[in-house]
Amino acid sequence: MAEKHDGPGGAGRDTGEWAERKLRFAGVSDREVKRVYRPEDIAGLDYARDLGDPGEYPFTRGVYPTMYRGRLWTMRQFAGFGTAEETNARFKYLLQTGQTGLSIAFDMPTLLGYDSDHPFANGEVGKLGVAIDSLRDFEILMDGIPLDKVSTSMTINPPASIMLAMYLVVAEQQGVGWDQVSGTIQNDILKDYIAQKTYIYPPEPSVRLIVDTIEFCTRHVPKWNTISISGYHIREAGATAAQELAFTLADGMYYVEAAMARGLDVDEFAPRLSFFFDVHNDFFEEIAKFRAARRLWARIMREKYGAKNPRSWMLRTHAQTAGVSLTAQQPENNIVRVAIQALAAVLGGTQSLHTNSYDEALALPTEEAVRIALRTQQIIAEETGVANTIDPLAGSYYVESLTNQLEEEAQAYFRKIEALGGVVKAIEKGFFQREIADSAYRFQRRLKSGDYVVVGVNKYADPNEKVRTKILKINPEVQRRQIERVREVRARRDPARAQKALAELRKASQSSENLMPYILECVRAYCTEGEIAGVWREVWGEWREEAIY
Secondary structure: OOOEEEOOOOOEEEOOOOOOOOOOOEOOOOOEOOOOOOHHHHOOOOHHHHHOOOOOOOOOOOOOOOHHHHOOOEEEEEEOOOOHHHHHHHHHHHHHOOOOEEEEEEOHHHHOOOOOOOHHHOOOOOOOOEOOOOHHHHHHHOOOOOOOOOOEEEEOOOOHHHHHHHHHHHHHHHOOOOOOOOEEEOOOOHHHHHHHOOOOOOHHHHHHHHHHHHHHHHHHOOOEEOEEEEOHHHHHOOOOHHHHHHHHHHHHHHHHHHHHHOOOOHHHHHHHEEEEEEEOOOHHHHHHHHHHHHHHHHHHHHHHOOOOOHHHHOOOEEEEEOHHHOOOOOOOHHHHHHHHHHHHHHHHOOOEEEOOOOOOOOOOOOHHHHHHHHHHHHHHHHHOOOOOOOOOOOOOHHHHHHHHHHHHHHHHHHHHHHHOOOHHHHHHOOHHHHHHHHHHHHHHHHHHHOOOOOEOOOEOOOOOOOOOOOOOOOOOHHHHHHHHHHHHHHHHOOHHHHHHHHHHHHHHHOOOOOOHHHHHHHHHOOOOHHHHHHHHHHHHOOOOOOOOO
């Protein structure tokens, strides 16, 4: 008979013939995993209350009755680099290879509301995404792409309303009605204070801009998703899956309350809220995270906010494979990581998906790497059979137990955040930042000790490895050409119209009026992004975060 010893987790472990490989088993989030899960692990599970069929409250099994049997998820690769011309060419390449939606990556100056000729932009123009200074850039970016046929996601936050205005004006130029355009702006500033740090203004006016877009789109752009409440950046900063889930939904509740405080009925705007989650390497935890997120949100919207429209209860999500999991060492291994993460997102029931390119730990992706990333999704969709049935892991003792566990951990965080005075107060007190920093530190310690293995990095590493992956390099000429263009735009526009539009925006920004009509007029007058954001810097000031220790 095998001997036993007690290890972490309590239960005796066999040390004889059936000895386990290690004392404790845990995934990326360091949640201990039992040897086997049994009926007693989900003893209280009630099918109608906790799962329901796909398309039915609480949507644990999926938001639509037919899910991928009716329509596959949108394959939406995040793309953007250099100038608008170069990114337009990449968009057309992706659409020709079977991508079904666009996702715009902006460069750092654009994300922070600076024009390409601002001194702070020097060296960053077109590096991390496409440079957009004015409507002229957007016209080129979407040239030849019919906005009534393609849905577009834009990953940008403080200047999100400006980019949305540019998109809508290009639609006008194409003769496409605002009621025909569809897509998403990320527009989630709270996670910027928590994790991504591309904020500009203090929280209050930043949230005001978001509510302005929610109100405006509710009235005038009915197919547009007004916000993509994002856990991706929270996770990439080092959060666990439970923290990503909890902090993202807490942010979502804050936006719902802000829009309701504006006087909007929850059922007017809630169906256009969307979410964005990371997908890391812990396969079952990630699947459970999506299922727990849908169930939690449905309950929150119906029970806490009294939403009556079933579409208000649905948590629709975009997913992206975990950039932070990619390694510069043995970069081809990233193809495998991305495939597994993408499979988890699909089994979790995402509505759209970006698969990272294997070379992204080294540079922006090459065309070859982008194609492999997209083909990964297409192979999952067309060859594996996983899209043939919905939520096939339902009823699994392990997956259902994990789903319950994640929901309970998220609810515990909601109570902590409420006790701190809400999301903004918790940000000001450094709560989220400290929680994420602690998780990131614990993970790095596990990596260093070898408790968590990353193949090719802390195990199976090749000391003689020479990386031969092609690298995409941004032509230094990009910055010069972009500066020329923005200066040409300023020289050719009607100066009186531009100055009048900026003056009216400044005045409206000092009031409580919805700013979207004023932003649209600025865009039509070819005011630059830097000029519009500059008005708000002048009126509202800039946010400075206190260091968190």
